[in-house]
Amino acid sequence: MNLQQWRWPVLMVSFGLTxxxxxxxxxxxxxxxVDSPIxxxxxxxxxxxxxxxxxxxDRIAITVTLKNTDDLQRDYTAxxxxxxxxxxxxxxxxxxxxxxxxxxxxxxxxxxLYVQEALSTGHFAQMADQVTAEAAKAGAQASFTVxxxxxxxxxxxxxxxxxxxxxxxxxSPTQTVLKGGLGM
Numbered sequence: 722m723n724l725q726q727w728r729w730p731v732l733m734v735s736f737g738l739t740x741x742x743x744x745x746x747x748x749x750x751x752x753x754x755v756d757s758p759i760x761x762x763x764x765x766x767x768x769x770x771x772x773x774x775x776x777x778x779d780r781i782a783i784t785v786t787l788k789n790t791d792d793l794q795r796d797y798t799a800x801x802x803x804x805x806x807x808x809x810x811x812x813x814x815x816x817x818x819x820x821x822x823x824x825x826x827x828x829x830x831x832x833x834l835y836v837q838e839a840l841s842t843g844h845f846a847q848m849a850d851q852v853t854a855e856a857a858k859a860g861a862q863a864s865f866t867v868x869x870x871x872x873x874x875x876x877x878x879x880x881x882x883x884x885x886x887x888x889x890x891x892x893s894p895t896q897t898v899l900k901g902g903l904g905m
Contacts, residue, residue: 786818825883
């Protein structure tokens, strides 16, 4: 076989067009079988005010703006489970947007210390009391729930509301107790 007689420019253009068509078809299929159904699901939800979907590599990044809700854990979990059913094997992340104010953001930054401490120690009941007391000092109401996967924090003041959904570490924290030693 003589490679010099091949029409290399025609072969390369054909190869490029084929790859482009395959890539375009893949995106079209993904859009119609995953993205559009997820967007329709989120738009139909009574707790979602707005949604955006973007792609970060093979992962779908979803941002949902939630309306003022009385049970953040119930609503977030229901949305996440519904999206998981539609997405199938496609990995996704879901971020919550809300109706926050600068005052609520400052309070959230203060409360984050208690949240991070509870995540590392597992003392969630103590954290809930601290969060509620700190929010009351600032003139806000805070509610806090935990499940096996996430921690849910809701802070409300007047018509403003802030939601924090924090993933829990998959392994439970362990503490090593050292006994003995060098006698110092």
